Amino acid sequence: MDETARPLRIPVAMATYGDTHQLSHLMQELLSILLLRRPDDPISFLIQMLTSRCDIPRVLLLGPPAVGKTTVAKRLKTELRAVHVTPPSLLEDQSLHTTRNQQEPPDELMVKLLHQRLTKSDCISRGWVLDGFPRTRLQALSLQQAGILPRHVVLLEAPGVQVLQQRSEGRMFDPLTGDLYHRTFLWPDDEGVAGRLESGRSLTEEQLQQYRREVTGLSSAYQHVLKVVNGDQPPDDVYRQVRSVLQTRRCSRTPRILLFGPPGSGKTLQAGRLSDKYRLVDVCCGQLLRSVASGASRLGKQIQTYLDEGQTVPGLMELQVVEERLGGVDCSVRGWVLHGLHPDLQQAQRLRERPLLATRVFFLEATDRVCLERIRGQRYHLVKNQFQTRPEDLEALRRYRDLVQDLQCLYPDAVHIKADQDPQSVFESLESKLTSN
Structure with missing residues (x-):
């Protein structure tokens, strides 16, 4: 080592320029997409990404059962023209069906299926909204290791068990479209749709207990991008707050x-x-x-x-x-x-x-x-x-x-x-x- 060498000095203007133009955020975005796609020609791929739109949604919705994640996801899908991804849709694509008495698919399989789905051209070009997975911190870390990195993570929070049970008991679904409704909070205007609605599955105490055990660890896995929205509000108010969160740009800035x-x-x-x-x-x-x-x-x-x-x-x-x-x-x-x-x-x-x-x-x-x-x-x-x-x-x-x-x-x-x-x-x-x- 040259002991007479002067210490490295970085011009202040360099850090200022990087923060002003959000270069750290840009590099993080490009690297996450690069890990997700894993192209054969990374340089050409990055050039293509830099010349394309950079606001493609990658949204993860978390929250307890019956809090309204799927309802918000479907509205985001329509407004953002993004792909709505759920575990049932992945399993249907693979002809893998589970019932109440069957065990859930292994985490490794779900991560693999998610990686395959999110790397398809429609998810890359239009973006995606994911709900229903992950449910544990370990599952979240597995997704991160696979390069599945959401840009925004929204946790819909409900204050108590009574609210969730009330929503669960009144849930209805459209067997034709799969859309969810509620007898009290969200009833369709179309009488034809209302006439074919069926009751959904009731929320169990076991499901709530499992969520309570996992929510702290799950939230910590996304602590740098996580935003909490109160789910105990009218659906339109919840959705407006979620949209407000998605409109914010997450930047890595040196304090x-x-x-x-x-x-x-x-x-x-x-x-x-x-x-x-x-x-x-x-x-x-x-x-x-x-x-x-x-x-x-x-x-x-x-x-x-x-x-x-x-x-x-x-x-x-x-x-x-x-x-x-x-x-x-x-x-x-x-x-x-x-x-x-x-x-x-x-x-x-x-x-x-x-x-x-x-x-x-x-x-x-x-x-x-x-x-x-x-x-x-x-x-x-x-x-x-x-x-x-x-x-x-x-x-x-x-x-x-x-x-x-x-x-x-x-x-x-x-x-x-x-x-x-x-x-x-x-x-x-x-x-x-x-x-x-």
Whole structure:
């Protein structure tokens, strides 16, 4: 190893470009389709996929028996022009029929049949909606190993047994089309259809118990793409919410978080918590400047001069140091949370124009009284035997108040968090906005 080699530095603009154009998401999509199709000529196949439509549905519906999965799937099939795939349809294609007294087909067979069906031209070109399988975490992992990777997974959730039993007892099906109806919730307008409906099978306690045992593990297998929809609603409301989920685009984005807030608002504390939980690089501008100043570089010596004289490091110099740090391999791969910036208006504008685009910008908001109380609690004077506020603390608070409105105009999409509550509540608010679409 060449010990004199400089550490690898990835330009910040490269990560920004990748996230802006969703390259990670694109690569994940192409790889999943490649594993599913397994073409003889992968390069030509990928070129063809890149020039074709990229919004082909691949939807998996989960939920307890009688929650309405099949009804939603049939409506999705019609609206999206996708292929509706169910275990019974696979078994009919293979002339494999099961009754109540027969055992279900082995998981290996079902996975094989699903792979064969989903790789046919209609599923590839039109997309698919799958319900009725998998029912266990092991089955879900087997599908993933076979390259069957849904783009959206929706879990229809029912609050209690009574709702499911009520739906089960009123279920009716059309023997001609296989469509499902309900005596109370979903009755056909066509009298001819209504006249030929037959009663469906009743829900058993054993089926519910089996679902309860498996639902946690099954959900965890799809935790990164899973969305939960309340199934105890009118059918039209359930369907609208499912369609809303399918219209969202799942993106793999590297977290890049920028925290603004007055002194005493808790930026350092919250940045540390975010860093610990999400393995982000905690970039504190004050610590970063002191670290650079302790080195022998020309820039470090210039920064040290300002620090020795108790002056604020010029914003452009601070931005140069920050850009170099965010270009490190750890920041590019893991993401970062940046706090402690002290730009003036001109430098704040340049900060917005430079390739430091954050995926989330937060303003921690707290009153002067709360901020000063917190600052006093951090400073104890041994001689006077009391907590105190330094003049520089008051000056830093004044500078932030003068600048904050201009900063908020530069980041109109930023999220404002009430920071004068307890730290755990602040962190929960940050998390809820961080993980939302």
